[in-house]
């Protein structure tokens with residue numbers, strides 16, 4: 363059985379300049395540095411390791427600066443998507459970003475891996491919307507897009523977290539969204555709805571790009587119902603009224619079935 367270490371110590375910098383000594387010290391002592399932003403790694407590799415390590419917890423570095431005029435936002439890597447969505451929504455009801463579905467995932471790790479979310483069909487992955495970044499390299503130097511050069515910039519936006527340096531902050535493009543959108547979650551028993559799931563597989567990519575529907579197969583947690591699995595279709599339409607969307611009748615209405623009342627209009 364593999365034995366895992368937990369961190370020798372946790373460094374929680376409050377400013378970027380406090381990161382450099384952590385990196386240089388760890389290098390001198392020959393221990394790994396594990397960078398943790400939102401701690402949503404499925405295998406826990408930001409907080410456990412087969413080797414002795416120091417955890418660099420970036421959760422205090424969560425500053426967000428929005429420039430509506432330029433249509434961009436600088437977000438420090440310790441901020442979660444929830445913090446970012448909330449900050450943007452407070453400033454504008456017609457701007458958004460391409461980020462994750464899950465609001466508690468960290469911007470540091472999620473964007474490093476590409477980033478899949480509800481508006482990606484229209485605006486691309488989160489990483490496609492990165493216009494600049496600040497990264498600390500292994501010697502403690504801070505680089506931006508210009509100084510890191512295009513090869514490294516290309517690598518950090520999708521090449522995976524913990525690979526090329528410590529991401530300090532991302533500069534992201536804001537995307538236009540309507541003031542009101544439609545979101546919904548519909549649950550179906552997998553047992554009796556396999557055809558519907560197949561339909562989702564075959565048609566969801568043909569729907570208008572302002573409509574995102576994902577299907578998740580998950581344990582049935584509802585208690586009384588004994589079927590083991592259910593599918594949850596979660597969607598977002600960049601429209602106030604989904605009934606007007608062409609293509610919706612093919613799939614979405616049948617997915618929502620008798621549960622149209624569960625569609626929420628914001």
Ligand SMILES: Cc1cc2nc3c(=O)[nH]c(=O)nc-3n(C[C@H](O)[C@H](O)[C@H](O)COP(=O)(O)OP(=O)(O)OC[C@H]3O[C@@H](n4cnc5c(N)ncnc54)[C@H](O)[C@@H]3O)c2cc1C
Nearest residue numbers: 399400401402403408463464468470471472478523524529
């Ligand atoms: C409940 C849940 C929901 C999810 N939903 C989505 C989703 O909707 N869309 C999607 O695309 N993905 C989703 N994911 C996957 C998630 O994007 C990845 O696991 C991502 O790596 C998490 O980033 P984090 O910062 O939260 O995690 P962490 O555990 O902090 O980090 C993940 C990895 O990135 C490295 N890393 C973290 N921060 C930095 C940094 N600042 N610089 C360099 N390396 C860093 C870590 O060392 C680690 O290797 C989800 C995961 C979970 C558990």
